[in-house]
Amino acid sequence: MASALQAWLEQINAHESESAVLRGGEPGHGHGHGGGGARSQVRQDNPDRTDDPVLNALYEVVDASTTVLDVGGGAGRYAIPLASRAKHVTVVEPSGGSVEELESIASERGIANITVIQSDWDTTKVEQADIVLCSLVLHHVSDVEPFIRKMGRKAKHRVMAVEMMEFPGMIESPFYQRVHDSNPTPLPAIADIMRVLWEMDIYPDLEMFPSTPPVLETDKVGALEYLRRRIAVVEGTPEDDRLQSAMTELLQETPGGLVVKGVKPQRLGIVSWRP
Numbered sequence: 393m394a395s396a397l398q399a400w401l402e403q404i405n406a407h408e409s410e411s412a413v414l415r416g417g418e419p420g421h422g423h424g425h426g427g428g429g430a431r432s433q434v435r436q437d438n439p440d441r442t443d444d445p446v447l448n449a450l451y452e453v454v455d456a457s458t459t460v461l462d463v464g465g466g467a468g469r470y471a472i473p474l475a476s477r478a479k480h481v482t483v484v485e486p487s488g489g490s491v492e493e494l495e496s497i498a499s500e501r502g503i504a505n506i507t508v509i510q511s512d513w514d515t516t517k518v519e520q521a522d523i524v525l526c527s528l529v530l531h532h533v534s535d536v537e538p539f540i541r542k543m544g545r546k547a548k549h550r551v552m553a554v555e556m557m558e559f560p561g562m563i564e565s566p567f568y569q570r571v572h573d574s575n576p577t578p579l580p581a582i583a584d585i586m587r588v589l590w591e592m593d594i595y596p597d598l599e600m601f602p603s604t605p606p607v608l609e610t611d612k613v614g615a616l617e618y619l620r621r622r623i624a625v626v627e628g629t630p631e632d633d634r635l636q637s638a639m640t641e642l643l644q645e646t647p648g649g650l651v652v653k654g655v656k657p658q659r660l661g662i663v664s665w666r667p
């Protein structure tokens with residue numbers, strides 16, 4: 393049987409090659425630098441929210457003396473609210489668009505205790521911090537062992553990785569199936585991360601959070617634009633016709649937004665350990 397690290401690498405490589413074929417060799421959108429995602433996964437949440445159980449769990453380990461290093465922090469979904477409680481937050485983020493968004497939100501809110509380093513984690517030089525946070529990034533990283541080891545070296549107290557129990561991209565998979573007549577190789581999820589960590593002799597805690605409905609978007613125009621981008625569909629093609637009929641069949645309006653029928657509610661968890 394392949395090692396967990398080998399299986400992880402093969403899974404991400406298979407996913408990336410399928411995605412590249414669909415895009416005619418273009419890099420993917422949404423699963424990689426730049427992020428993007430269904431509303432329940434990667435939206436730019438209100439920094440003052442009090443109803444985000446993951447953020448509330450992070451608040452429990454952060455006070456005015458805590459330094460945080462947010463690896464692949466995107467546009468600051470956690471970094472911005474954490475900065476209001478922490479001593480300092482450093483974000484390492486390669487995507488120029490996300491860095492720009494984060495810096496503009498920080499300046500609008502007058503936040504002075506965030507430093508943003510525009511770089512890949514693999515190559516960046518950065519000081520240690522009390523907490524190293526990494527949310528929804530690991531499933532993009534094929535060579536994950538050095539990435540995780542570096543997080544351990546940079547954490548004085550704890551590494552905290554936020555990930556999904558159900559595989560990332562599950563919400564769009566019924567559309568992918570109808571448009572491309574195949575199922576994508578899933579990206580790794582929490583169970584795969586646990587196997588990789590155990591193989592690395594790291595035995596983490598796992599805190600799971602309540603499930604959330606599979607909300608894709610709030611409106612149909614936004615949902616179509618999101619799905620075209622995520623599953624590589626060009627407007628006006630036969631694939632686009634199939635996508636739009638799948639949307640008619642699969643999307644259900646709910647007070648929380650457009651839910652995808654047949655997709656299980658999604659759960660986030662924090663996988664954490666002392667370095």
Ligand SMILES: C[S@@+](CC[C@H](N)C(=O)[O-])C[C@H]1O[C@@H](n2cnc3c(N)ncnc32)[C@H](O)[C@@H]1O
Binds near residue numbers: 429434486527
């Ligand atoms: C799905 S987004 C998550 C963003 C943010 N952490 C959140 O939870 O909203 C994934 C992020 O990982 C970043 N990323 C991907 N590969 C990375 C790498 N090698 N080093 C650092 N960040 C990376 C992407 O640019 C993107 O911002």
